[in-house]
Amino acid sequence: MKKFWHFILSAGLLLMLVFALAGCETNQNDTKKEDNEKAAPKTEAKATYVGDDACKSCHGNVITEFQATKHSEALKPISDYELTGELPTVTLFDGADPDNTKPTELNLSKAKLYGVMVNEYLLAEVPDFKAKIYRVAKLVKNGDKYDLQAAKSVDVDKDGKEDWQAADGTSCAKCHAPGVLTESPTQGVSCESCHGPGSNHVDAAPEKKKGSIKASAESDLPDTETCLGCHRSDPEKDDKGTLIANNHYGTRNWFASKHAQSEKLAGCMSCHTSHKANANGQLLQKDSAEDVCATCHEGTDFDLEKLMWKNPTDPHGHITADHSFGAMKYEDMGDDPATKEIEIKNPAYVDLVEKAFPDLAK
Ligand code: HEC
Ligand code: HEC
Ligand code: HEC
Ligand code: HEC
Ligand code: HEC
Ligand code: HEC
Structure with missing residues (x-):
């Protein structure tokens, strides 16, 4: 019995103690919170994409x-x-989803269409399909107009007839329709594709605008790394293990150039502009490529057709200018022009590539 009262008493004391402490805790928390608010403003909300109209x-x-x-x-x-x-x-x-051989009907006049990339592929959403973005059709020029054809045709149901296959478009969207992935009101390449999401900048007070929009954690304004996010064209290995020059992204073999390595150059922006097209609609600092070179190499007469060679056998029609500036010449590659990709067979070039990309040496 004594034990019982003892228990009740201690339990009661304990409860009182707990309440007292809890009260104390909340009070302490309140003062801490106030202190924190005085010391540092509350952390800014994560910026979101607002689209080009918001910059106008x-x-x-x-x-x-x-x-x-x-x-x-x-x-x-x-x-x-x-x-x-x-x-x-x-x-x-x-x-x-190659295992899915069930067809679906899509009325393109009612479907959610994102737009046409590279003047060729119609991107759309196909409800119930695995990925979000598909190349549902291809535009093929017919006189002044365009015919719609299959983006990809494969005999999926094995009935001996070619079917329209909705080709994956999600991987392409990263560079060709980045706004679809970031759910921006501007679905193609936009201000925010290079500058980063702009909501905080738009909301910021006038004196706080500067530094409130960030291209990356490292840099407020976009730089060479920003461009390379979509334009990196380093060599790769094909299925047979052969080194091939990557032709897709516009800056083939840039890694090998003296320009990429020199501290004296500001990367891409030494020759290109960020927004301003020249008289020929190119993102170059002068109206001709020769004039761009002359700003630093006065009096040198470069043979630009040879130096910035284009892939003569591109399987996809990407005609991109070599950016190694002579460090990897086409005639020295050891390429077999009968095959479609540019093979890098010259041992000196293979060595150069493997030194820069040790993973490719494996
Ligand atoms: C209400 C006006 C306003 C709107 C809307 C606005 N900006 Fe700005 N922005 C400014 C001002 C003012 C500055 C200049 C800050 C300075 O130099 O002190 C600026 C500067 C910038 C800079 C340079 C930032 C820096 O740190 O140097 C970039 C980039 C930029 N804006 C991009 C954008 C983009 C992209 C949008 C649309 C998403 C946008 N702005 C919308 C007013 C605006
Ligand atoms: C292809 C990447 C790219 C895109 C797209 C882009 N910018 Fe820029 N922007 C840059 C770079 C790089 C700079 C740094 C200055 C320079 O080198 O030209 C810059 C600088 C700026 C600046 C501040 C410096 C200045 O020149 O006044 C503003 C403001 C700006 N951009 C606004 C915009 C707006 C608005 C859009 C959309 C219409 C936009 N940018 C689209 C790359 C881009
Ligand atoms: C979000 C992806 C993306 C980023 C970031 C990007 N580009 Fe592009 N760029 C493209 C695409 C896609 C094309 C092809 C456009 C087309 O023809 O559809 C292109 C085309 C170009 C062209 C060829 C067209 C012309 O006008 O001469 C140049 C040059 C270029 N980009 C330079 C740059 C530079 C410099 C930067 C960095 C300041 C940059 N790009 C950043 C996606 C990007
Ligand atoms: C990492 C970024 C990136 C990805 C991913 C990407 N592309 Fe591209 N693509 C580019 C850039 C940048 C250019 C422009 C190169 C230039 O102007 O030299 C381009 C050019 C093209 C062109 C040539 C356009 C022309 O006018 O000559 C086609 C076709 C193309 N891409 C199709 C695709 C398809 C299809 C996919 C998806 C399977 C895809 N791309 C994925 C960046 C990308
Ligand atoms: C030393 C000057 C120089 C530098 C640095 C440079 N470029 Fe270029 N780039 C050019 C010239 C000149 C052309 C135009 C070639 C032509 O006339 O077709 C070009 C063309 C391009 C094209 C279009 C290719 C095509 O399909 O015809 C893209 C994309 C491009 N550059 C992106 C970049 C990017 C991204 C960087 C930085 C990694 C960069 N460039 C660095 C000079 C330069
Ligand atoms: C902003 C200045 C600048 C511009 C513009 C420029 N270059 Fe250069 N270029 C340099 C510098 C600096 C070097 C030397 C880098 C080193 O050796 O460290 C160089 C090196 C070269 C080389 C290598 C020379 C060698 O000895 O191996 C070639 C080729 C070249 N540039 C061609 C061009 C062409 C073609 C253009 C125009 C499309 C151009 N450059 C535009 C600054 C520039």
Whole structure:
């Protein structure tokens, strides 16, 4: 019995103690919170993508400049193209899910269309398919107009007839339609594709605008790394293990150039501009490539066709200028022109590549 009262008493004391302490805790917390608020403002919300229209009121001049560049045309609405017929209903198979041989009907005039990338592929959402973004059709020039054809045709259901396969477009979107992935109101390449999400910058007080939009953790303004996020064209290995020059992204073999290595150069921006097109619509600092070179190499007469060689046998029609500036010459590659990719067979070049990319030596 004594034990019982003892228990009740200690339990009661304990409870009182707990309440007292808890009270104390909250009080202490409140003062801590106030201190914190005084010391550091509450951390800024994570910036989100607001689209190019949100920049217009203050940077209208940059918007106008930008609209004259190829970047602003990375993804164009289907209404920019005159088609030979109406937008059809097509029967599609899921290219992102090869095990799925069930067809689906998609009425392109009612579907969610993102736009046309590289003037060729119509990007759209296909409800119930595995991926978000598909190349559902290909535009093929027919006189002044365009025919719609399959982006990819494969006999998926093995009935001896070619089917329209909706080809995966999610991987392409990263560079050709980045706004679709970031759920930005501007779905192609936009201000925020290089500058990063702009909501905090738009909301910031005038005196706090500077530094409130960041291209990356390392840099407020976009730099060479930003460009290489979409334009890195380093060599790779094909299925047979052969080293091939990568032709897709526009800066083939840039890694090997003296320009990439020199401390004296500001990377891409030594020759290119960020928003302002030259008289020929190119993102170059002068109206001709020769004049760009002359700003630093006065009196040197470069043979630019040879130095910035284009891939003569590109399987995909990417005609991209070599950016090794003579460090990897086409005639020295050891390429077999009969095959479509450019093979790098010259031992000196293989060595150069493997030193820069040890993973490719394996
Ligand atoms: C309400 C006006 C306003 C809007 C809207 C606005 N900006 Fe700005 N922005 C400014 C001002 C003012 C500055 C100049 C800050 C300075 O130099 O002190 C600036 C500077 C910048 C800079 C340079 C930043 C730096 O740190 O040097 C970039 C890049 C930029 N804006 C991009 C954008 C983009 C992209 C958008 C749309 C998403 C946008 N701005 C919307 C007013 C605006
Ligand atoms: C292809 C990448 C790219 C895109 C797209 C881009 N910018 Fe820039 N922007 C840059 C770079 C790089 C700089 C740094 C200055 C330079 O080197 O030209 C810059 C600088 C700026 C600046 C501050 C310096 C200045 O020149 O006044 C503003 C403001 C700006 N950009 C706004 C915009 C707006 C608005 C858009 C959309 C219409 C946009 N940018 C689209 C790359 C880009
Ligand atoms: C979000 C991806 C992306 C980023 C970032 C990007 N580009 Fe591009 N760029 C593209 C795409 C896509 C094209 C092809 C556009 C087309 O024809 O559809 C292109 C085309 C170009 C072209 C050829 C067209 C022309 O006008 O001459 C140049 C040059 C270029 N980019 C330079 C740059 C530079 C310099 C930067 C960095 C300041 C940069 N790009 C950043 C995606 C990007
Ligand atoms: C890492 C970024 C990136 C990815 C991913 C990417 N591309 Fe590209 N693509 C580019 C750039 C940058 C250019 C422009 C190169 C130039 O102007 O030299 C380009 C150019 C092209 C061109 C040539 C356009 C022309 O006018 O000559 C086609 C076609 C193309 N891409 C299709 C695709 C397809 C299809 C996919 C997806 C399977 C894809 N790309 C994925 C960056 C990318
Ligand atoms: C030393 C000057 C120089 C530097 C540095 C340079 N470029 Fe270029 N780039 C050029 C010239 C000149 C052309 C135009 C070639 C032509 O006339 O077709 C070009 C063309 C391009 C093209 C279009 C290729 C095509 O399809 O015709 C892209 C994309 C490009 N550059 C991106 C970049 C990027 C990204 C960087 C930085 C990694 C860079 N460049 C660095 C001079 C330069
Ligand atoms: C902003 C200045 C600048 C511009 C613009 C420029 N270059 Fe250069 N270039 C350099 C520098 C600096 C070097 C030397 C790098 C080193 O050796 O460290 C160099 C080196 C070279 C080399 C290598 C020379 C050698 O000895 O191996 C070639 C080739 C070259 N540039 C061609 C061009 C061409 C072609 C253009 C125009 C499309 C051009 N450059 C534009 C600054 C520039």
